[in-house]
Amino acid sequence: MQIQFTINGKSQSVDVDGKTPLLWVVRDVLNLKGTKFGCGKAACGACTLHVDGEAVRSCSYPIKFAEGKKITTIEGLGEGDNLHSVQQAWKEEIVPQCGYCQPGFMMATAALLEKIPNPTDEDIDNNIVNICRCATYYRMRKAIHRAAEINGAT
């Protein structure tokens, strides 16, 4: 089926089975490899991206529901010299270990800061429940607070 949506600001149309997970459209059809596959069961958060500004686990999102929506992946969050505050904070705090889980965490964090600009540790615990096998949680927490600071929310 033909599905039309906007991804990282560009209009896009794909012709795939409507049940195809958004994750695979993003990675395999659109060749945006920043969004990762971890579990395929909506459990780890590696595949998190934004659909109309909300954090969504794309492995569990049938592409047919993307019709007319605005999708943002880690590539659309910011790149190069134009980093999003979350990416900037992540760099400053040198968060990643292997890095695999990090795009998902950054996307979840960006969504969180849109709604809770200056989250407490408890807000972070309640909202950012992705899994990092390298256990970079401690540095992520610092980076989340740092991103809020960069945004001038503190």
Add this chain to the structure above:
Amino acid sequence: MRNKYFILIMSLIVGIVLGFTYASSDTHTNDTTTPRNNHTTTQENDPFDKMMQVLTHKRCVNCHPAGDRPRQGEDSHYHNFGVQRGKDNHGVAALRCESCHHEENNEYSGVPGAPEWSLAPLAMQWEGLSRVEIAESMLDRKRNGNRSLEQIVEHLTEHELVLWAWEPGVDSEGNPREAPPVPKDEYIAAVKEWAESGAVIPKE
């Protein structure tokens, strides 16, 4: 000859005694099962019972929890990842129901879905309530979202999220989820019958 009679009479007596023992052991068996069977038989046609067999099922109660944490699974454990109710019953800022649950079951990830996937408001908590208490809560406008009986019946018999219980899909291992113990059409008929006959709540 006398001996023959004696043997005949004795075997009759033994037969009667044995027969009685069996009969009484049957009765005994029935003693334990009969009330239950009778209970089921009487209640099989009792619309309140039928309705409540469904409403107390985990497919309903998991999302009518007491407190701010949904439950999940056949054992009704707290929802993984510390998922919380949030202000609008749809989760918190970056961990919404819609982060994973959509309008239909996802057969690949095993994430269940239906339109308006969310928790019932806290006032409509059923977890830990008896059948009678659930019914009282359903009919109490202070707790039921100010719904009339007609609207309650509508919710119970037409709301897609409620009817999802009969098409609960598969879990993350690909195993089918358990549907409520009463077939959907029988449940719908029972809810309507119960409401039409005055929505009487039996005594505990």
